[in-house]
Structures are given as C-alpha cells and as structure tokens.
C-alpha cells in the first residue's frame with residue numbers, strides 16, 4: 001500500500017500544526033465560531049448532539065495493521081473505546097473533546113493518517129472498490145488513480161470553499177462495489193478500443209434530499225489528462241454551482257439544471273484551456289505511486305480446496321468471501337453487523353484483533369467497506385478455516401454479508417443533531433427479527449439501508465429496501481422505500497406510502513419480504529422481483 | 545462617471561509586489577466594460593471574469609471581493625485571470641481571514657485588503673506554514689510531484 005515520503009509527511013505534520021494554531025486562535029477569541037467552523041470541519045470535527053465527532057480519512061479504505069492498532073488506541077485514549085466505520089470507508093469517533101483534537105491528529109500523523117477534508121465544502125476522501133487489488137474481475141487496481149487524486153485534492157487552493165461537499169469514487173471493474181454513480185464524480189477506469197487505459201467520468205450523482213444518478217459525461221479521458229480533466233469539472237462547478245440555497249448547491253443540481261450535455265460542453269471548454277497550463281502531474285508520478293500497489297508476494301501452486309465439513313464455517317465462507325484474482329487466495333469479509341449490534345461499530349479490542357489477523361493472514365492489509373464492514377483482501381484459502389475460528393472466538397464471525405442483517409444505518413437521533421428519528425434501534429430490531437425467525441438465509445441478497453433524516457447519510461435511496469426517518473407531529477416515524485441499488489444497475493428507491501412507527505416499520509419490512517418470497521421466480525433476488533412485479537403488490541400487502 | 549468603489553492603498557495590509565500601489569478606485573465589471581479608459585475593476589462573486597480577458601493589457605488593479613469567506617468563487621476568478629496572463633495587482637478584499645491567505649496567494653492574489661485588520665504574526669505564520677504544495681496553481685511553487693521527479 002501507499003507509504004508517505006518526506007513530502008507527504010511534512011504536509012500532514014504542517015496540517016497538525018495549522019490546526020493547533022487555529023484552535024489556539026479560537027480559544028483566544030481571534031476566531032469566531034462561525035469563522036472556526038469551516039476550519040474544524042475540514043479537519044473532520046463535527047459538532048453533534050452530545051460532543052464533537054471526529055472523522056478520520058481512510059484513503060480508498062486501505063489500512064495496514066499499524067494504522068488499525070492506532071485507530072484502536074485512539075478509541076481508547078480519546079473516545080469511549082469504540083470507533084464507527086462509515087459509509088465512505090472512513091472511521092469516526094463520537095465522543096471527542098475539542099481540546100484533545102490536536103493531539104489526536106498528531107497521533108494519526110505518526111502512522112501516516114489524517115482527517116484532512118473529511119468534512120466541509122471541499123473535496124472529500126476519495127473512495128474506491130474495497131476489493132481493489134484483489135478482485136478477480138478488475139481491469140487494473142484503481143487505487144493508484146485514487147491516490148493521485150488524493151494528492152491533487154489535498155489543500156487544493158481553488159477548491160477549499162466549494163458550494164458544497166464534493167465526493168469522488170474510483171473503480172476499475174464493471175461490477176460497482178463503491179456506489180460510484182452516486183458520487184459527485186464517479187470515475188471508472190476502462191480500456192478503449194485501442195487497448196489504452198483511461199477514465200470514464202460520471203458527474204453529478206449524489207444522495208441527500210434530491211438523489212440523482214450521475215450521467216456519463218465523458219467516456220474516455222487518457223491517464224495523462226486525468227488531473228486536468230478533474231480540475232476542469234471542479235472549476236465549472238466552483239464558478240456556477242448554486243450558492244443561494246445549500247439544498248441546491250451540490251453539483252448534481254448544476255448538472256441537472258444545465259443538462260449533462262451543456263455541463264459537459266463547458267467542462268470541455270475549460271479542459272481545452274487548462275491543457276495549456278501544464279497542471280498535469282508527470283506520468284512518472286503515477287508510475288511511482290503504482291509501485292506501492294504492486295501485488296504482495298503471492299505464492300503459486302496453492303490448494304484451492306475448502307474443507308467444508310464444518311457447516312458453520314461453510315456458511316461463513318459462502319457468505320463472507322469474494323473470489324481473488326490469484327489462485328489459492330480469497331478475500332474475507334469481517335462483518336461488523338452482529339445481530340443486535342450497532343452497524344459499523346468496532347471496539348478497540350476488536351480493532352486490535354482485526355489488525356493482528358490482517359498481519360498474520362492478509363499481507364498486513366485491510367479495507368473498510370462502504371457497507372461498514374472490514375475486508376482482509378488476500379487470505380490463503382488454506383488459512384481460511386483458522387482465520388474463521390479466530391474471528392468466531394473474537395465475536396467477529398457473523399456470517400451475514402449482503403443479507404438483510406448487513407444493514408447500513410446512519411448515526412440517527414442517538415447522536416445526530418439533524419435527525420428526525422433513531423436509526424440504530426430500528427436496524428437492531430430488524431436484524432434481530434429476521435435472525436430469530438431464521439429467515440435471513442432464505443431471503444438471500446437483500447440490502448437494507450436506514451437514514452434518520454432526508455440527508456441520506458445511510459444511503460436509504462440506494463437500498464433494495466430503504467428506511468427514512470421523518471418527523472410526524474413531533475414523533476419518530478419511518479417511511480419505507482423499495483427498489484434502490486447502488487451497484488452497476490444503480491437505481492433510486494421509491495416510497496411505498498404513509499410511514500410507520502418504530503415497531504410498525506419492522507413489521508412492514510417483514511411484509512415486504514413476504515411478498516417477495518411468495519412471488520419470486522427462480523434465482524431472483526428481492527430487487528429483481530420488485531423490478532419485475534412493481535410496487536403494487538407490495539402496497540397491497542402493506543396498506544391493503 | 546460610474547461610482548468609484550474599492551479599497552484605498554492604506555487598507556492594503558499585505559502586498560507581494562514591488563511596484564507602486566495602485567491608487568485609483570475600482571469600478572464594477574459592467575461600468576468597466578462601458579468605459580475605454582478605466583484601469584481598475586472590482587469583481588463580485590457572480591461576475592464573469594472572462595469578460596475582462598480582452599482588456600487585460602490596460603488593467604492595473606483587479607479587486608476581487610469576498611463578501612463572505614465561505615464563497616469560494618473568487619479563487620477561480622484569480623486563477624482565470626492569471627492563467628490568461630494578467631500581470632497587474634490582484635487584490636483580495638472583504639471577508640479575508642488568516643486561514644484563507646495561503647490558498648488565495650496560491651491562486652494568484654498578490655495583495656490583501658481585509659475588512660478587519662489581521663494579526664501580523666498569525667498572518668505571517670499562515671503564509672509560511674506549508675513547506676510544499678501538491679498541485680500546480682498560480683504561484684511559483686513547484687508541485688511535489690515535480691519535485692519528486694526532478
């Protein structure tokens with residue numbers, strides 16, 4: 001994985017010093033809270049209901065064990081012994097004291113980590129495919145491109161005060177595991193007819209109150225124009241994105257209002273101009289970065305046999321692994337969705353365990369998934385049983401990847417000052433209901449996502465089943481949505497009708513799954529059945 | 545004669561030029577385009593800086609107003625002018641704060657007239673804080689990725 005050189009380290013260290021200085025000026029009254037707020041946000045510090053939250057960037061979700069150990073130590077030292085892995089492959093802490101934030105950032109810098117631009121109206125952490133560098137179906141490893149974009153976007157002087165936050169995802173396979181088209185810019189690394197590698201740009205996606213799927217605006221940008229083209233996309237947005245209304249300020253609104261063709265034309269014009277400005281990094285830099293992402297020393301001739309004699313292990317192996325490009329290896333997913341737990345939470349002790357296992361079984365590497373789980377990308381198939389046994393012993397062996405128990409949920413009213421309703425208890429109740437009834441397996445792949453308000457941090461628009469917390473005359477109420485997807489077949493979920501109370505929404509989810517089970521045809525997932533039969537049969541069952 | 549706007553030389557707190565401070569008031573972009581002799585112009589966030597490009601030769605001062613430091617359009621304005629070859633003074637005015645000085649400088653501003661005078665020591669520290677920069681902009685810094693491959 002990428003390692004800092006002295007330049008990278010100097011930049012991150014300077015940032016820590018800068019933040020300490022800003023905090024000092026705030027305390028001395030030289031900065032008002034309004035002036036300080038965007039500065040702390042750009043260092044990941046968010047004021048929540050009870051305390052500050054701090055969001056740490058995990059660039060494209062990749063971590064080594066030293067970093068994971070540090071994240072665990074930070075949980076112990078500055079939080080209450082927990083961290084929360086997020087839907088953008090980051091980790092956040094919910095109980096941070098402002099006075100300690102500088103020390104926390106310094107601790108992060110000591111393991112080549114930071115919280116730079118994890119919040120605020122700037123270019124955020126670049127996300128990517130959590131199986132990058134391991135997946136059997138990828139064209140190339142997308143992470144070198146993501147790292148190049150990380151450097152370009154870090155402290156970019158022109159784009160620190162955009163109309164609104166800006167999220168970029170990079171993938172390199174036709175299977176989308178990063179919700180690429182729900183980002184402000186989604187980049188897919190592709191090959192053109194001449195066999196050259198380049199980038200397809202999708203611009204103007206996003207969730208929030210007006211969800212939109214990003215349209216393709218350019219099908220091929222050569223690798224030696226990647227930064228220049230990105231800069232052109234951002235400049236058009238910075239100049240023309242709406243600033244009169246923060247709910248209309250995301251780039252999706254600009255692209256929508258201009259139309260994708262007109263937006264693309266303006267970008268093209270800016271791009272033509274910027275190409276004369278020499279802002280593109282040398283290709284040698286991309287090559288330098290790529291060396292860090294070379295394959296680890298895989299062994300060849302390994303066994304590909306899996307001993308399936310233990311049914312619990314076989315179930316976990318079937319659910320929680322993904323095919324690897326190297327014969328004899330597999331990617332293993334550690335579920336952070338124990339039934340009844342808080343989705344995405346990990347204790348310091350669990351983080352230490354995961355770090356140790358990554359060191360022993362996965363070439364010292366981990367990935368954070370946007371579904372709030374952790375991947376050990378490169379595990380020998382021969383080691384899989386031992387790994388599973390150790391995970392089981394640590395309470396980390398839950399076999400529920402991509403099932404109805406693998407719920408994405410935002411912090412909701414338990415933590416968030418913007419929330420209408422709690423998300424976490426609803427997630428807990430749903431997972432428990434289906435686990436107790438033994439229905440999880442029967443339902444197969446079913447992606448359920450919960451947001452506590454219209455901001456959609458929990459990706460409810462993209463759930464096969466989505467749940468949205470709303471405020472109904474001062475009480476918590478939940479709307480049910482069906483038919484969303486954030487995979488390559490991206491679609492936005494639709495609201496079924498009137499909302500439900502907390503227990504009612506759990507029943508409603510169950511009714512929707514009953515309709516699916518009664519109507520499904522051979523091989524259909526919930527989403528496929530919904531797409532075939534439409535909303536009416538579900539409405540009938542829910543409200544009829 | 546259009547209303548004369550803008551800051552006066554004694555409001556300029558930081559300046560990175562050796563020439564004389566331009567001492568004539570600026571006019572709006574619209575008035576500037578109506579006049580053939582104006583040499584100083586003031587850009588508001590919604591203005592299109594590109595309208596000035598045919599006239600750069602005769603401009604000695606461009607003021608870019610930041611009514612709120614949260615509105616970042618002025619950064620693009622600065623780069624557009626510098627990329628087009630504008631050599632005159634580029635003055636950031638309005639809600640200009642310590643922590644925006646360096647990014648503004650990198651985008652090509654070479655004079656600063658903040659509404660509220662800034663602490664000199666804090667400002668100096670901010671200008672000098674980062675030893676390097678990752679990306680090319682409109683200042684003289686070589687981006688890190690060039691330094692790596694010298």
Ligand code: HEM
Nearest residue numbers: 048086087088089090167206207208411416417455456457
């Ligand atoms: C204290 C309040 C909030 C909390 C705790 C919160 C939490 C989160 C979390 C954990 C994520 C994943 C972030 C990442 O890893 O980078 C996220 C993403 C997101 N947040 Fe929030 N958030 C809050 C406020 C907001 C607000 C104010 C908005 C919008 C006005 C918002 C909209 C979103 C959206 C839309 C996403 C992801 C989807 C997208 O890219 O469009 N959140 N939020």
Ligand code: SF4
Nearest residue numbers: 410416419452453457
């Ligand atoms: S979706 Fe709403 S309630 Fe949930 S974290 Fe985001 S802002 Fe808070």
